[in-house]
Amino acid sequence: DAGITQSPRHKVTETGTPVTLRCHQTENHRYMYWYRQDPGHGLRLIHYSYGVKDTDKGEVSDGYSVSRSKTEDFLLTLESATSSQTSVYFCAISEGRPFSYEQYFGPGTRLTVT
Amino acid sequence: KNQVEQSPQSLIILEGKNCTLQCNYTVSPFSNLRWYKQDTGRGPVSLTIMTFSENTKSNGRYTATLDADTKQSSLHITASQLSDSASYICVVTANTDKLIFGTGTRLQVFP
DSSP: OTTEEEEOSEEEEOTTOOEEEEEEESSOOSEEEEEEEOTTSOOEEEEEEEETTEEEEOTTOTTEEEEEEETTEEEEEESSOOGGGOEEEEEEEESSOTTTSOOEEOOOEEEEEO | OOEEEEEOSEEEEETTOOEEEEEEEEOSSEEEEEEEEEOTTSOOEEEEEEETTOOEEEETTEEEEEETTTTEEEEEEOSOOGGGOEEEEEEEEETTSOEEEOOOEEEEEEO
């Protein structure tokens, strides 16, 4: 998984609780991404980062926030989890801009919101 | 609307047989097309990346083709193995840095 770890790998939480997922990379890649994967949908981009403290929204960003204080770490926070956020979350990294560079994916975090 | 459609949704084949997966897209402006393999419970792993000018690209027993005129791509798997059982995802990248993911074809290879 190209030097990418995600934690936790599995989490069950209750509606209304805050949740933070962590992505850690050892590749020193500039770009980092958070996707969610749901049955019947392709991977959908939540947020991405193009450098420390530089982040931007993806197509399904509502209800999510991110932070990147170090090159190697990218955090995804669900401020108040809802059942619609039950999903598998993937972190990805790339050396440069997405259309030019390969994206490498982490192992995923399965989140269940009850 | 930018879209990537894959067919079939699922496929069952016997070990040793060949198979072909299809990807049709309506993405503009086109930058490149990627095929990923995703094993159950794992993240996607890249198989090939093709730009506008490339018609064919191989990675071992995997061969991807691209017809930019008809906006179609295929992934051909030769002499399938049990380890080929996975989902195969077609991804089209637009020059705007946007990646559009297909929903995947789930391939099962049985002995």
